[in-house]
Every structure is written in structure tokens, then in C-alpha cells.
Amino acid sequence: MFIQVCGAARAVTGSCYLVEVGDSRFLVDCGMHQGGDKEQAANFQRFSFDPEELDFVLLTHAHIDHSGRLPRLVKQGFSGPIYATPATCDLAEIMLLDSAYIQETEAEWQTRKAKRAGRRPVDPLYTDGDARKTISLLQPVDYHNPLDIAPGVQVQFHDAGHILGSAFLELQLQEHGERATVVFSGDVGQPGRPIIRDPETIESADFLIMESTYGDRRHENNGAPEDQLAKIVEEAKRTDGNVIVPAFAVGRTQEIVYFLREIIEGHGWDMPIYVDSPLASRATEVYRRHRDVFDEEAWERVGEPGGILGYPGLYYTESADESRALNEQKGIVIISASGMADAGRIRHHLKHNLWRPEAHVVIAGYQAEGSMGRRLLDGAETVRIFGEEIAVKAHIHNITGLSAHADQEQLLEWAGHVRSPRLVILTHGEPEAAATLKGLLNERLGFTVAIANLDEVFDLGKAPRKRAVRSE
Numbered sequence: 001m002f003i004q005v006c007g008a009a010r011a012v013t014g015s016c017y018l019v020e021v022g023d024s025r026f027l028v029d030c031g032m033h034q035g036g037d038k039e040q041a042a043n044f045q046r047f048s049f050d051p052e053e054l055d056f057v058l059l060t061h062a063h064i065d066h067s068g069r070l071p072r073l074v075k076q077g078f079s080g081p082i083y084a085t086p087a088t089c090d091l092a093e094i095m096l097l098d099s100a101y102i103q104e105t106e107a108e109w110q111t112r113k114a115k116r117a118g119r120r121p122v123d124p125l126y127t128d129g130d131a132r133k134t135i136s137l138l139q140p141v142d143y144h145n146p147l148d149i150a151p152g153v154q155v156q157f158h159d160a161g162h163i164l165g166s167a168f169l170e171l172q173l174q175e176h177g178e179r180a181t182v183v184f185s186g187d188v189g190q191p192g193r194p195i196i197r198d199p200e201t202i203e204s205a206d207f208l209i210m211e212s213t214y215g216d217r218r219h220e221n222n223g224a225p226e227d228q229l230a231k232i233v234e235e236a237k238r239t240d241g242n243v244i245v246p247a248f249a250v251g252r253t254q255e256i257v258y259f260l261r262e263i264i265e266g267h268g269w270d271m272p273i274y275v276d277s278p279l280a281s282r283a284t285e286v287y288r289r290h291r292d293v294f295d296e297e298a299w300e301r302v303g304e305p306g307g308i309l310g311y312p313g314l315y316y317t318e319s320a321d322e323s324r325a326l327n328e329q330k331g332i333v334i335i336s337a338s339g340m341a342d343a344g345r346i347r348h349h350l351k352h353n354l355w356r357p358e359a360h361v362v363i364a365g366y367q368a369e370g371s372m373g374r375r376l377l378d379g380a381e382t383v384r385i386f387g388e389e390i391a392v393k394a395h396i397h398n399i400t401g402l403s404a405h406a407d408q409e410q411l412l413e414w415a416g417h418v419r420s421p422r423l424v425i426l427t428h429g430e431p432e433a434a435a436t437l438k439g440l441l442n443e444r445l446g447f448t449v450a451i452a453n454l455d456e457v458f459d460l461g462k463a464p465r466k467r468a469v470r471s472e
């Protein structure tokens with residue numbers, strides 16, 4: 001039995017692991033590489049395994065960096081079941097359709113360019129049809145329901161507290177009398193976030209494959225994120241500026257909508273809030289359908305008029321015309337995707353607001369190297385949007401406490417529940433973050449830690465054995 005790390009090695013995006021146990025071969029996650037052109041090119045590279053030979057896939061959560069290459073896998077011959085929690089299945093459906101739309105649009109645009117240059121048309125990474133086929137393979141599995149999935153493979157989903165439906169996976173593997181408990185952390189959430197529950201923990205694992213996104217950082221404790229957000233909203237209100245929030249459509253948007261209600265209603269302010277992302281609107285519908293996995297606090301409020309994700313003064317815009325109409329408005333909050341500000345409608349809102357000194361941009365999540373969000377955080381004086389040079393005069397705020405990811409201390413706390421793992425394998429983090437976390441896991445907890453390289457193989461048996469790897 002072995003694990004091969006096929007993505008998110010010394011990088012945050014592209015999560016994908018191949019596991020082989022006895023006659024079974026399966027993947028944990030099959031995510032998109034995100035960031036810039038280099039990452040997009042990597043999405044087109046062939047898999048290091050044959051998709052047709054996979055028996056099934058386990059999906060930790062719906063974020064595109066974990067699910068986004070599933071339709072590519074299906075396009076290349078995978079036809080087995082994809083197991084995930086019920087909420088993840090529903091979120092994956094809307095996210096994969098959205099992703100297919102983006103891929104098709106991108107390919108059309110590239111094709112027009114290619115034709116003008118006398119080159120061949122460009123194929124999309126996958127199509128709407130591939131995404132629909134993928135969705136038909138999704139199989140819901142409840143949390144805490146041990147599932148014997150194949151000979152020698154049992155899986156249990158535990159709440160990772162990251163986004164709705166997110167899970168870390170506990171695998172009980174058995175091969176030729178050897179046993180190993182393998183835990184894939186997925187993305188570990190921050191305790192105390194609204195709506196969803198806190199991450200659960202686990203005590204027993206021989207191998208822990210763990211994310212390290214914030215392995216070198218602590219979410220600054222400069223006040224509760226809702227208080228920081230309140231100050232920004234108040235300032236914008238005073239100067240009649242807009243507050244622009246690039247936000248992941250799933251998770252972050254719902255959290256911000258939840259906080260803004262407390263802020264605006266709490267102060268008796270009158271400031272319209274627009275969620276300008278059809279994907280975020282659809283994701284909010286999925287949230288409403290899965291109240292069973294809300295935390296207690298959210299439950300207490302669900303009964304109130306309008307629930308927690310719909311209230312007076314909050315508008316969900318759909319059409320492009322409605323979106324454009326927001327350009328004319330002042331003194332409003334716009335929450336729009338993508339979360340790293342390099343795709344989607346948020347680019348229009350940044351184009352129309354970045355140059356305004358009275359505007360505020362709230363960055364509230366992880367920003368990959370090369371992304372627009374990262375450039376703004378790094379203090380860029382101008383940025384290019386739709387081929388136009390835009391001056392950055394708006395106030396750029398970074399609210400790290402809103403992160404859906406555990407920070408350094410929280411990762412150490414989470415891992416500390418595991419009693420003496422044989423090996424911790426760090427993935428899903430930039431090299432610096434992984435290296436810092438490795439040092440701390442070793443020093444403080446005495447764990448043996450490896451930082452995975454791309455395509456690196458880890459033997460899970462006591463004795464190494466020969467294994468078949470697809471020849472190139």
C-alpha cells in the first residue's frame with residue numbers, strides 16, 4: 001500500500017493523492033491548480049496515473065482546488081463513484097458547472113485569439129457535459145458513518161470545520177495482514193467561525209497527510225474580524241465610499257453576509273449589501289438546504305425572520321445588467337467572486353473602485369502568489385484589469401481572522417490530538433509555510449515529518465515492496 005502525492009506539493013492548490021491498497025486504486029481529491037498561467041498549464045498536463053484504472057474517488061470538500069479536475073478525470077475515462085458528504089455533493093454540483101462554464105469561455109476566447117494568429121483552436125480543460133457526467137457519479141456519505149468501500153479499505157468522514165460539508169478522512173487500510181490508519185486532513189478550519197461547526201479531532205493515525213497553508217503564520221489578533229469589518233463599514237458609510245469584498249463564493253460569502261447583518265442591524269445603519277455572484281447565490285441556497293450541519297449558534301438564529309442568509313437590505317444580483325448597475329452606486333457593500341480577485345465579476349468592481357480614495361477593499365482569505373488579491377496586499381500602486389492600467393487609491397484591508405483555514409497554532413493544536421503517528425506528510429502549503437510547520441511539529445510534538453514533493457510516493461507498509469507505477 002502506498003500514497004502518491006499528485007498535487008498540492010509545496011503549493012497550496014491542486015490537491016490530489018493516489019492511494020493503492022491491494023487491488024484497489026483510488027484518489028483522494030482531484031483539485032485544480034490555481035494562481036496564474038503556469039498553474040493553468042499544469043491543469044492540462046496528463047495525470048501520472050491512468051484515470052480508467054481508478055476504482056473510486058474520495059472528496060474532502062467542494063472547493064475547486066480539491067474538486068476542480070474531477071471533470072478532467074472523467075473526460076479521460078474515470079467512471080467510478082465519487083464519495084463525499086451530502087453538502088459537499090450539492091456544493092460540488094454548482095461549483096463544477098460553474099468551473100466548466102469558465103473553462104469553456106476561456107477556451108473560446110483563446111480560440112478566437114489563436115485563429116487570428118493562424119493557429120489551431122484551443123480545447124477547453126473540460127466541458128459542461130464532462131461536469132454533468134462527474135456530478136452523476138457523486139455519492140453522498142454522512143459524517144461518522146464508516147463505509148467499507150473496497151476490500152481492505154474503510155473510510156469515515158469527520159467534520160473539518162472549513163466550509164459546509166468539509167471533511168477530513170479517516171481510512172483504515174489493510175493489505176496482506178498489514179494495517180494502517182491514514183488520515184487526510186483536507187483543509188482544516190478555524191474554530192469559532194460562524195454557521196459551521198468547529199473542526200473535529202482525531203487521536204489515532206499512523207500516517208497523517210496534512211495541509212500547511214498557514215504553517216508559518218498566525219491570524220493576527222488585532223480584534224475580532226467582525227469588529228474590523230464594522231470599522232471599515234462605518235468609515236465607508238461616513239465618506240460615502242463602497243466596500244468591495246472579493247470572496248470565495250462558498251463559505252466566505254455566507255460568513256460575511258452573516259457578519260454584515262450583525263453589524264448593520266446592530267448599529268441600526270442603512271447600507272445596502274449586494275452579493276454579486278450567481279455562484280455565491282446558488283451556494284447560499286445549498287447552505288439553506290443543509291441546516292443539519294450548522295453549529296448551535298446558527299441554529300438559534302435560523303428561526304428568525306429571513307433566516308441568517310437573507311434579510312432586509314441584502315440583495316442577490318443575478319444578471320450582468322444588475323451587476324453593471326452597481327457601478328453607478330455609492331455607499332454600498334459588494335461581495336463578489338472570485339476570492340483571489342483574478343476571475344469573475346469582482347474584476348469589474350475593482351476596476352470601478354480601486355482608483356477611488358474613498359473606496360475600501362476587504363481581502364479576507366488566502367491569496368495565492370501571482371493572484372490579483374496578493375498583488376493588492378503586497379501594495380501594488382497600479383494593477384492591470386481587462387487590459388487597462390488602474391491606479392490603486394482605495395484602502396486595502398486584510399482581515400485574516402476571517403480565514404476558513406486554521407493558522408499555525410490551530411494546526412499544531414489539531415495535529416497534537418493525534419497520538420504518535422508514524423509519519424506526518426505535509427502538503428497544501430508554500431515551501432516556507434510547510435518548512436516552518438515541519439519544524440514545530442517535530443520540536444513540540446516529536447513527530448517525524450516529511451514535506452511532500454510532487455509525485456513522491458510514500459510506502460504505508462512496514463516493509464517496502466515493489467509497486468507498479470504507470471510507465472510514461
Ligand SMILES: [Zn+2]
Binds near residue numbers: 063
Ligand atoms: Zn478549501
Ligand SMILES: [Zn+2]
Binds near residue numbers: 015063187
Ligand atoms: Zn484547499
